[in-house]
Amino acid sequence: MLPKVLALVSIGRHPQSGRERRAEQDGRAVEMGLCLQERQLMHLSVAHAGNADSSVLRQYAGMGLSKLSVLAQQANEDVLSPLIDYVEAQQASMVLMGVRSEMGQSSGMLPYLLAERLGWPLLPRVAEIQSIEEGVAQVLLALPRGQRRLVSVALPFVATLDNAAKAPRQTAFGPGQRADIEVINTTSIADEVAAQWQFTPAKPRPKRMKVVKAKTAADRFKAATAKPVGGGGKVLKNETVEEKAQAIFDFLLEEKVIR
Amino acid sequence: MIFDWLIPSLIATLLVLAAIGALRRVNFWRAGQAEKVDMWAGLLAMPKRYLHDLHHVVERDKYMSRTHVATGGGFVLAMVLVILVHLFDIQSRILAWMLLAALGMMFCGALFVFKRRLNPPSRLSKGPWMRLPKSLLTFAITFFVLTLPAAGILPESLSLSNIGLTLVSLVLALLVLLSLGEMLFGMTWGGPMKHAFAGALHLAFHRRPERFGGGRSTGLKPANLGGESHGVAKPEDFKWNQLLGFDACVQCGRCEAMCPAFAAGQPLNPKKLIQDMVVGLAGGTDEKYAGSPYPNVPVGKASGSPQEIITEGLVSADTLWSCTTCRACVEECPMMIEHVDAIVDMRRFLTLEKGDTPNKGAEVLENIIATDNPNGYAPGSRTHWAADQNLAVMKDVKKAEVLFWVSDGAFDMRSQRILRAFVKLLKAANVNVAILGDEERDSGDVARRLGDDATFQSLAKRNLATLAQYKFSTLVTTDPHAFHCLKNEYADFDQAGALKDVEVLHHTTFLNRLIEQGMLQVDRFKGGKVTYHDPCYLGRYNGEYDSPRALLSSLGIEVAEMERSGYRSRCCGGGGGAPITDIPGERRIADMRMEDVAATGAELVAVGCQQCTAMLEGVVEPRPQVRDIAEIMAEHLVEQLVEHTVEGAA
Ligand code: SF4
Ligand code: SF4
Numbered sequence: 073m074l075p076k077v078l079a080l081v082s083i084g085r086h087p088q089s090g091r092e093r094r095a096e097q098d099g100r101a102v103e104m105g106l107c108l109q110e111r112q113l114m115h116l117s118v119a120h121a122g123n124a125d126s127s128v129l130r131q132y133a134g135m136g137l138s139k140l141s142v143l144a145q146q147a148n149e150d151v152l153s154p155l156i157d158y159v160e161a162q163q164a165s166m167v168l169m170g171v172r173s174e175m176g177q178s179s180g181m182l183p184y185l186l187a188e189r190l191g192w193p194l195l196p197r198v199a200e201i202q203s204i205e206e207g208v209a210q211v212l213l214a215l216p217r218g219q220r221r222l223v224s225v226a227l228p229f230v231a232t233l234d235n236a237a238k239a240p241r242q243t244a245f246g247p248g249q250r251a252d253i254e255v256i257n258t259t260s261i262a263d264e265v266a267a268q269w270q271f272t273p274a275k276p277r278p279k280r281m282k283v284v285k286a287k288t289a290a291d292r293f294k295a296a297t298a299k300p301v302g303g304g305g306k307v308l309k310n311e312t313v314e315e316k317a318q319a320i321f322d323f324l325l326e327e328k329v330i331r
Numbered sequence: 332m333i334f335d336w337l338i339p340s341l342i343a344t345l346l347v348l349a350a351i352g353a354l355r356r357v358n359f360w361r362a363g364q365a366e367k368v369d370m371w372a373g374l375l376a377m378p379k380r381y382l383h384d385l386h387h388v389v390e391r392d393k394y395m396s397r398t399h400v401a402t403g404g405g406f407v408l409a410m411v412l413v414i415l416v417h418l419f420d421i422q423s424r425i426l427a428w429m430l431l432a433a434l435g436m437m438f439c440g441a442l443f444v445f446k447r448r449l450n451p452p453s454r455l456s457k458g459p460w461m462r463l464p465k466s467l468l469t470f471a472i473t474f475f476v477l478t479l480p481a482a483g484i485l486p487e488s489l490s491l492s493n494i495g496l497t498l499v500s501l502v503l504a505l506l507v508l509l510s511l512g513e514m515l516f517g518m519t520w521g522g523p524m525k526h527a528f529a530g531a532l533h534l535a536f537h538r539r540p541e542r543f544g545g546g547r548s549t550g551l552k553p554a555n556l557g558g559e560s561h562g563v564a565k566p567e568d569f570k571w572n573q574l575l576g577f578d579a580c581v582q583c584g585r586c587e588a589m590c591p592a593f594a595a596g597q598p599l600n601p602k603k604l605i606q607d608m609v610v611g612l613a614g615g616t617d618e619k620y621a622g623s624p625y626p627n628v629p630v631g632k633a634s635g636s637p638q639e640i641i642t643e644g645l646v647s648a649d650t651l652w653s654c655t656t657c658r659a660c661v662e663e664c665p666m667m668i669e670h671v672d673a674i675v676d677m678r679r680f681l682t683l684e685k686g687d688t689p690n691k692g693a694e695v696l697e698n699i700i701a702t703d704n705p706n707g708y709a710p711g712s713r714t715h716w717a718a719d720q721n722l723a724v725m726k727d728v729k730k731a732e733v734l735f736w737v738s739d740g741a742f743d744m745r746s747q748r749i750l751r752a753f754v755k756l757l758k759a760a761n762v763n764v765a766i767l768g769d770e771e772r773d774s775g776d777v778a779r780r781l782g783d784d785a786t787f788q789s790l791a792k793r794n795l796a797t798l799a800q801y802k803f804s805t806l807v808t809t810d811p812h813a814f815h816c817l818k819n820e821y822a823d824f825d826q827a828g829a830l831k832d833v834e835v836l837h838h839t840t841f842l843n844r845l846i847e848q849g850m851l852q853v854d855r856f857k858g859g860k861v862t863y864h865d866p867c868y869l870g871r872y873n874g875e876y877d878s879p880r881a882l883l884s885s886l887g888i889e890v891a892e893m894e895r896s897g898y899r900s901r902c903c904g905g906g907g908g909a910p911i912t913d914i915p916g917e918r919r920i921a922d923m924r925m926e927d928v929a930a931t932g933a934e935l936v937a938v939g940c941q942q943c944t945a946m947l948e949g950v951v952e953p954r955p956q957v958r959d960i961a962e963i964m965a966e967h968l969v970e971q972l973v974e975h976t977v978e979g980a981a
Contacts, residue, residue: 086701088709093701134686242693244686245785246561 075207075227077114078164079105080121080155081140083128084174094131097170099240100233102135104168104201107238113204114166119143119158121151124255134248135241141254148267152182154258156189165228166209171197177266187230195225197234217297337504338477342418345508345515352519353528356578359612362637363571366538373535376543380534384543388665392585398443402467403527405437406514413474416481427482434471434478441467454584456602458621463513463523470510473503521613529578530666536572542667549658549872550819551672554679554784562679562782566611567637573673577608579666582622586660586670591902591924592653592909596917598625599653601660601670607646608673611635625650626916641677651677652689653914656780656907657867662898678782688781691911696783703772703790705911708742714768716747720754723765730802731765733757733841734833736817738810738941739773745948746941752965753809753838759968760850770797774813779820781908791816791824799829806833807841809961811868811940812906818873837869839939839960843878846885852969855887859934862891862955864924864947865900866940879939882960886967891931901927905942925950937963 079102084095105116117139120129124142133140143154159167167190172180187194199214204227213221214234286292308316324330389396412430415421445464451457479485518524541548554561563569569577586601587593593600603617603625610617614636624630628647635645642648651674660670682688688696698707714724716737723731735757740746757764775790798806808814818835825831845851863883869875876897883890895901904910904920925947928936935956938944947957 086707088707089702091701093697136686242686242688242696244682244684245556245783246684247686249557250559 074112074115075166075204076162076164077105077108077116077166077168078159078162079116079118080167080169081118081129081132082120082170082173082175083122083126092126092128094128094240094243095170095174096235096240097172097233097237099132099135100235100237101168101170102132102137103238103240104198104233106136106241108201108204117141117162117164119155121145121155122147124253129253130248130251131243132248133251133253134243134245136244136247137251139252139254141256143256143258145258146260147176148263150261150263150266152185152189153261155182155186157258158256159186159190167192167228167230168198169230169232171232171234183230183232190228190230193225193229195223195229195231197236198231199234199236200238201231337500338507339418339420341504341507342413342511345511346414346418349515349519352516356519356525356529359637360571360575360578362567362612363569363574364567366570366572368536368538368572369540370536373537373540376540377531377535380537380543381531384545385530385534385665385667388663388667391663394443394447395583398440398447401436401440402444403440405433405435405440406467406470408433409437409471409474410514416478417474422481424481424483427478430478431475431482434475438468438471438475441471452584452588453623454588454602456582456584456620456622458619459517460523460582460621466510466513466517469506470514473506473510477503477507523581526579526581526666529575530581533572533576533579533666533668536575537667538570538572538576538669538672547874549815550823551675551779553788553823554683556785556788560680561683561784562681563673563676564640564680564684565638566608566635566641568680569608569612569673569676573669573676574608574612576666576668577605577612577673580605580609580668581666582606583665584622585663585665586668587623589659589663589899589901591655591657591659591904591920592914592916593623593626594918594923595904595920596626597649597653597914598628598647598916599650600625603630604646604650604670604674605668607633607635611639611641611645612637642681646677648681648687648689649914651681652912653909653916654907655867655902655904655909655920657902658871659867659899659902662871675780675782678780679784680782682782683785688783689912689914691913692781692908695908695911696778696781696786699773699775699778699783699790700786704739704742705773705777706739706742710772711769713737713741713771714766716741716750717754717766717768720751722754724768725765725801725803726768726770728765729800732763732803733765733805733807734798734801734803735764735766736774736806736808736810736813737766737771738808738813740810740941741771743941743945745945749809749941749944749959749961752959753842753961755965756842756845756851756961756968759970760845762845762850765801765803767797767801772797774810774816776812776816777908777911779816780906781911788824791821795821795825795827795829799827804833805836805841806830807836807838809838809939809941809959811837811866811873812942815868815872837873837875837878837939839869839879839882840875842961842964843881843885846882851964853886853964854967854969856963856967860891860932861888861935861937862893862928862931862933863896863937864893864903864928864943865896865898866938866943867900867902867906869939870900871898879937879960882964883937886963888937890937891933893927893931895927903940903943903946905940905946910946919950921946921950925954928955935963 081098082095084093086093102118108114109116118137119141121143122145124144129140143158145151169183172178183194195211197214198211199220200212202210207227208224210224213223214236215221286295308319386396389399409430412426412433416426416430441464444467448461448464513522514524518528539548582602584602590601600623602622606620607617616634618631620630633645654674656671658671695705699705703710737750740750772790772794775787779787814837821830863879880890901924902920903924933955935958937958937960939960944957944959
C-alpha cells in the first residue's frame with residue numbers, strides 16, 4: 073500500500089474580481105499530490121473544511137479527482153480539531169496545503185497549528201518533492217529570489233506550497249461535475265477567540281524603502297537581484313545560550329517586533 | 332447474341348452488391364448520435380438543393396460546373412435507362428435513343444474530367460480519383476456500343492463468326508464490369524463515386540437545412556451539459572448526419588486551397604480532416620489517402636474506428652487547435668460539409684473532458700470564469716476607457732434607443748481608439764445611446780471556440796439576464812465576434828426574450844444607415860490607395876459585405892480589392908482562439924494577409940474588427956497602415972455647426 077498524501081484546499085478569491093476561485097497555492101497542492109500519485113509514490117486524497125456547496129470544489133475536482141471530501145463547517149467554526157481528526161483517521165503521512173488562505177483570516181497559522189498538534193515537522197514553501205525513498209523525502213524549498221534549499225525529511229510531515237511549485241493543471245468541466253463530493257459531518261467547535269475580534273479593513277502597510285544609488289543598468293540589476301548582505305548582522309557561535317537569547321531579544325526590541 | 336444473359340446478369344449482380352454496400356454504409360452513419368431530421372421534406376427538397384444550392388457553389392468554378400452537369404446528369408439519366416433497356420430488356424427505340432444521347436452527354440463531360448486530370452492542381456486528390464475519368468469514358472463508350480443494336484443502328488446479329496461474337500461479348504462484358512463496377516459497386520463500397528450516393532443523402536438530411544435557398548446558418552449548436560461525457564471523443568459521438576456529411580466529400584480540395592492554417596504550414600488541412608473522419612467512421616487507416624497531407628505530418632500512420640478516441644491515433648490535437656474557425660472551408664465546400672462544427676465538437680471534448688486546451692488556453696478560460704474577461708482585469712475597470720466620454724449607462728437610464736455593446740476591447744488601449752471613434756460618430760449623429768458599463772461581460776466567443784461551452788452558456792445566460800432588464804430597440808457593437816454571438820448564438824438561451832425584438836447590428840451597418848439617412852456627414856478621404864479586409868465573423872458568418880464598402884465609398888474611397896475578398900476573404904489569423912492556442916506553423920497567417928494587402932498597392936487597409944486590427948498591426952513595419960472604418964470616418968467627420976440640445980441636462 074502506498075502511503076497517503078492529503079491535500080487540503082480552501083476557497084480562493086480572485087484579486088481583481090473578488091470572486092471565488094481555485095486558490096493558487098492550494099491548486100498547487102493538489103497538482104503536487106496528483107504528480108506524486110502519477111509517479112506511484114503516494115496515494116492522493118483531497119479535503120476541504122467548509123461549505124460543500126461551493127462551485128469552486130468542482131474546479132478542484134476537475135483536475136482529475138474522482139472524489140473530494142468536505143468536512144462540513146460553518147464560517148465561524150474552528151477547523152483545526154476536525155482536520156486533525158481527519159488526518160489521523162485517513163492515516164495520511166503527508167499533508168499539503170497553501171501557505172495561507174486567500175479569504176477569511178488568512179493568517180497562515182493553520183499549517184503551523186496542524187503540524188504542532190500532530191507533532192510533525194513543517195516544511196514551509198515547498199517548490200518540489202524530488203523523491204521519496206524508504207520514507208524519506210528529498211524536498212526543494214523555495215527561498216526568495218529563486219534560490220532553493222534541498223532538505224531531506226522523513227515522513228510524516230506537513231508542507232506548504234510556494235508559488236514556485238508547479239502550476240495547477242487545467243480543470244475540466246465534465247469530470248469536475250461528475251466527481252463525488254463526500255460530506256463528512258464533524259463536531260462543530262465555535263471559534264470563541266475569533267468571535268471577540270473586531271475586524272477592520274486592511275490598510276496597505278508602508279514598505280521599507282531600499283534606496284538604490286546605481287548609475288548603470290547593470291548595477292540596478294545587481295541591486296534588484298543580489299542577496300541582501302545584512303551589514304549589521306552578528307554571528308554568535310561560542311557564546312552561551314543566555315547570551316544568544318539576549319542578542320535575539322535585543323534585536324526584536326530594536327526592530328520593534330516586541331515592545 | 333449468345334451472351335444475351337451475361338450483360339443483364341452483370342448489371343443485376345452489381346446492383347445487388349451496390350445495395351448491400353449501401354446498407355453497410357447506412358449502418359456506419361447510424362452508429363452516430365440521434366438527431367431529428369425531417370426526412371421526407373429533406374428528400375423532397377433534395378433535387379432542388381442539388382440543382383440550386385450545391386450548383387451555386389460549384390458555379391464558382393465554371394469549368395467544373397459545366398463538366399459536372401454533363402457528366403453527372405448524363406450518368407444518372409443513362410443509368411436509369413441502362414436498367415430499363417439492358418436489365419429489363421424493354422424494347423423501345425425511343426428509350427434506346429435517349430440512352431445514346433445521355434451517354435453522349437456523359438462522354439463529353441467525362442472528356443473534360445479527363446482533361447482536368449491530365450495535370451491536376453495540388454488540391455485535388457490523386458489515387459483512385461485519377462482512374463475515375465477513364466471509368467466514366469469506358470462506361471459511356473461501352474454502353475454506347477451495347478445500345479446500338481437496340482437503337483436499330485446495328486443489326487441484332489452481326490455477321491461475325493461464333494468465336495468472334497463470343498470474343499466481342501466477352502470484351503464488352505469485361506468493360507461493363509470495370510466501368511459499372513466503379514459506378515455502382517464503388518458508389519457504396521467507398522470508391523470515388525461514393526460522393527454521389529452520400530452527397531445526395533447529405534443534401535437531404537443536412538444538419539443545417541436553413542443554409543439552403545440562400546439562407547445562412549452559422550451559429551454553433553449548443554453542447555449538452557451534464558452528461559457522462561462532453562463533446563465528440565469518438566466518431567460515433569458525432570450526430571449521424573454529420574457522419575453522413577463527411578462521407579459526401581469529393582476530395583476536391585477547395586477547402587484546402589482556402590484554409591489559412593494550411594497555407595501557413597500549420598498541421599491542418601480541412602480536406603484531410605474530413606477524410607480522417609471517414610476513416611474513423613468506417614474504421615481503418617489513412618494509408619490510401621492520396622491528397623495533400625497535414626503540413627509536415629506524414630500520411631499513413633493514422634488509424635481509428637467508430638469506438639476509438641479520435642485524438643489518440645486518428646487526428647492530433649494540434650490539428651484541431653490550428654483552426655481559426657474562419658469558415659472559408661465551409662463557404663467553399665461544394666458538398667456543404669460543416670468543418671467548423673466538427674472541429675469545435677472535438678475541441679469540446681478536449682477542453683471539457685480532458686482539460687487540455689493548449690498554451691494560454693487554460694489561463695484565458697480561468698480568467699474568463701473568474702473575471703468575465705480573458706485577461707483577468709478587474710471587472711470594475713471595464714468602463715474606465717469611457718471616463719471622458721460622457722456616455723449614458725443603462726443602469727441609470729434604463730432605456731435607450733440604441734445599446735452600444737462595447738466588448739472586451741474596453742480593456743485594450745488600441746481597441747479603445749476604435750470605441751472612442753465610434754462614440755464620436757454616434758454623438759455627431761445625435762443617437763440616443765447607452766452602454767451596459769460594468770454590467771457587460773465577455774460575450775463568450777473565445778470560450779465557445781476553445782470548446783468551453785459551459786462557460787459560454789453561463790456568460791450568455793448572465794448577459795441575457797442583464798439585457799432583459801433594459802429597453803432598447805437596437806444593439807450595435809464594433810466587435811464582429813460579439814456581434815455573431817449576440818445575433819446568432821444567444822437565441823438558444825434567450826428564454827426571456829431579451830433580444831427577441833432587438834435588431835443586432837455591426838457598427839458598419841449602423842453607420843451606413845446614419846450616412847444614408849443623412850445624419851452623418853464625412854469629408855472626402857485624401858490619402859492614398861485603400862483596401863478593405865473582410866472580417867470572417869462579419870462577412871462569411873453574417874453576410875455583411877456591402878455596408879463597409881458603402882461607408883468607404885461615402886468617403887470617396889474606391890476600394891482596391893484584394894484578390895481574396897468578400898466571401899473569399901482570407902482570415903487575419905485572429906479567430907477561434909488561434910492566437911491563444913498558438914499552434915506553430917511555418918508562417919504567420921497575419922503576415923500572409925498583410926502580403927495580400929500589400930499586393931494591391933494600398934497604403935491603408937480598412938477593417939471592421941478590433942481583433943483584425945490587432946493581428947494586422949502585429950505585422951512588422953514597413954507595412955500599410957491599419958484603421959477601423961469607424962476611425963477613418965471619425966477623422967473625416969464634418970462637425971455640424973448647429974448646437975444639439977442635450978436632452979435631460981439639468
Ligand atoms: S475554418 Fe478556416 S482555418 Fe478552420 S479549417 Fe476551415 S478554412 Fe481552415
Ligand atoms: S470537404 Fe468539401 S471542399 Fe473539402 S475536399 Fe471535401 S468536398 Fe471538397
